[in-house]
Amino acid sequence: MSNYTIQGATGEWEVVIGLEVHAQVTSNAKLFSGAATAFGAEPNTQVSLVDAAMPGMLPVPNRECIRQAVRTGMAIDAQINKWSRFDRKNYFYADLPQGYQISQLYHPLVGEGHLDISLDDKNPDAVKRIGVERIHVEQDAGKLMHDQHPTMSYVDLNRSGVALMEIVSKPDMRSPAEAGAYVRKLRAILRYVGSCDGNMEEGSMRADVNVSVRKPGGELGTRTETKNVNSVRFVMQVIEYEANRQVDVIENGGAVNQETRLFDPDTGTTRTMRSKEDAHDYRYFPDPDLLPLELDDAFLDACRASLPELPDAKRLRYENELGMTAYNAGQLTMDVDVYKRFEDILAATAIKLDKPEKAVATQVANWVLSVAPGVKNAVPDVDEANDTTGANAGILALLASDTVSGGQAKEIYEIVLKTGREPEEIAETEGLKQNSDTGAIEAVVDEVLANNAEKVAEYRGGKDKLFGFFVGQTMKAMKGQGNPAVVNEILKAKLG
Amino acid sequence: MMSNLTELTVAAIRKGVADGDFTAVEVAEAFNGNVAAADALNAFIVATPEKAIAAAEAVDAKRAKGESLGKMGGVPIGMKDLFATDGVQTTAASHMLEGFVPQYESTVSQKLWDAGAGMLGKLNLDQFAMGSSNETSYFGNVISPWRRNDANGVPGNAALAPGGSSGGSSSAIAARLCPAATGTDTGGSIRQPAAFTGITGIKPTYGRCSRWGVVAFASSLDQAGPMARDVTDCAIMLEAMAGFDPKDSTSLDMPVPAWEAGLNPDMKGKKVGIPREYRMDGMDDEIAKSWDDGIAWLKDAGAQVVDISLPHTKYALPAYYIIAPAEASSNLARYDGVRYGLRDLPEGAGLQDMYAATRADGFGAEVKRRIMIGTYVLSAGFYDAYYNQAQRVRALIARDFEQAFEQCDVILAPTCPSAAFALGDKTSDPLSMYLNDVFAVPASLAGLPAMSVPAGLNSEGLPLGLQIIGRAFDEQGVLNAGLAIEQRAGFTAKPEKWW
Amino acid sequence: MSVDKATVAKIASLARIRMTDAEVEAMVPELNQILGWVEQLGEVDCAGIEPMTAVIPNTLRLRDDVVDADPLTGGGVREKVLANAPAAEHGFFGVPKVIE
């Protein structure tokens, strides 16, 4: 879908990208212990004896983590394996207390699925399908801090044992833009499902980026894996940098090493990860502390029944049932917070006006997507608590009923954000209502035309531009409260 | 009366305390005295006389108030140093964990304390439970209280192995340092030492006793169980130790049967299987004879004896020596010098150097050997040929037992191929040491309940044990057959005190 | 399959057990003896036999998603977690500096 190539000295190169996204499962407790998962706690305060791998400690899986991974799999139309197992991935590192990570290699919980990405906001129906190889459930590692002591690194195990879903894509992406769209779409789905908060800054979602280059249509090249990339922009930067670096290496007669690399956001470059330099032999084998995980139909049915309407379905429904443009539908359904705000305000507005939702959907969509954010951006120190569904619906009801003009609506919204006052009351007391009374407007128009006979003559003589002058004079005379549509209509009629 | 307290069984102590014949404190003091006087056996890594007294005082206080004293009320026991004990050093007999003081109590030990038992101390064992002679402990060999007689029936003074890995437990019970002790059995570590020292021990069905808080050796095999002087005491103590534990996902979620109340030596209507593959070429005559005695005793108790086949028996030991080291190599990865235990940090060493130095220093030779085997069989390219093949063979071994139990109710076999050997006899040849568990390992691989009961003494005056293997969950059948043998074997021998 | 010195050294490194040359050398025949012996498993016809997954028929139990329901498996026990640490500072475990 995108024609992204690297132009090298020897011609064009194609980039092949696969992503392994680690998404923190939304759960209260860890995957195998009862310690909390909340972000930002004091070091080692959310660590159980189990997480610290004390002698004799044993894992017991958290049902919610399994449930969320299954729901996530269902949301990408994936095969759900009713029989799966946990395996141990053995390696030594200071952030890995057990000396192994409990993960799933041989029999993952979720098998093949897919998701559709779009690169064109105006045409979200033009999609490319990206395959998902598998989703498995595994433990997160702890955290190492290197800059607190001259000769020591510090270990915090708060994250150790937190549940992750590793979502492994097929190598189906061919450009940084596709990879970016994939991560954004995946993030949207996870947030819809509620299985991950998608918060990349806090590390709830991070990607291992696999990149290789090849001559178009040629054999797959050797790939590098850049670990723990934690923003969409960085993912795209890694691909850009790695693709060009690899082309350089090959064109200069070298060979790409299959290796683990680290991204430096400050320079936008990647480098070999020293701690992973030696090739690992992880000695995977089934965790003998855990029996096979067997899921019954009742569990799976409950998972399926609990799935919300997903982004693609919602977008199509907005287009088909609410008569929305593809662009608006796409923008509104891209994130949970946005669509929820939209749907709440839409419902409340329709009720206030006693109209079907479809009748006000476009107006509400424009409000939510562009008008309201525009006002909000211009207002310093918005008190979010004032930005209620009711207030927005109140303004939209005034707007949709022609009680206020678009400009007045913005002014009211600004006051709402600052003070939390009621929109209807603001319109009333601040004089922010428009006059749609045709009789009254006609009277004013007649006066304006009478007072500007010369200009009327000029207009009638062909100077069309003067129309705006008459509108301005009329509005001025009405202290800005005239309904512009009515004013226009009457002026047109009178001027002939 | 008082001087005989350390000769009493668990059942007798419990009754004596409950009836007011003596106090729990008197019992604890008596055993504390024996422990203190038995340094030569090296059965304990740490003695905890104050813990034994405190628990006894609590029992005596309960009795004064007329409260119930619990299944193990007033009985002081030894705790194998593989069970984490809150505030008391727990080492798995390794330098790696020297000085490690857990801030938690294992489920099994907690259950015992809750049942009114008290702790005399932490018992020595083979390092990380790896061994069959108690010669791999960092804290020195455990010596069996038994001595081998020469041709004239005169006891020699060669130090004999108490068996392993629960050799501190077996030695201490045989020497009357405690009436009972916990053991753990991964490939015979309760049954073999019991047989070597003339005591009784049962490994219950895998999952009966929680593994939570027990230093892991091989997770799919490890099972705790009681060791005591007789079958009744084992039944009593197993009832106190067993039970569902939500902290162990392999724990059996089933009620604990009333094994003690269910004891019944009448074998009428029961079939006892004799596995022909256990009668191996070159079997020790005296072992063969004790097996025949066992068959006769069970017949006498009313059982019908049937010939059965366990065709994959010879592959059990090699399968075990892939599976157990593989699991151990991973289970022991946590001993890395970061969070607890030994840290060996050579000058200028990085993290990975610290690991390698710590583990080189902290683990004994046998532990390293098994970690090496386990690491090798799991390493890239070998996993399927070794580990998966061993797990397939293990499935066949379990199937052999299933089919055998269509024809019989329990299986009778020797516990070990020989009586206790001398310390040092087998240390130079690991394989000959491993072969000592040939009869014990199959039941471990299949997770079945199995016990060893004393059958008598051999011509050198050393105890021999008989093994009873039962169906999964049928500890009662195993205990009952054991009781039938016990009543007929009339084993009353005890080692003459030399320590 | 028999192992040589290089393989033993590689396994020792994977297992993070420092070994002198002499120790490696001594372990070669030991491991070969044991490996040679376990290889008799290759004789067993295991066609159609699945590797054992559960010793005793039992299914994996799952835990409710409740924080600190049992203090033995819950968090908030930093003193207990750090109590035996060879190096603990400011609530962290300390290890020799790692360069990633």
Ligand SMILES: [Mg+2]
């Ligand atoms: Mg990965």
Ligand SMILES: [Zn+2]
């Ligand atoms: Zn992963």
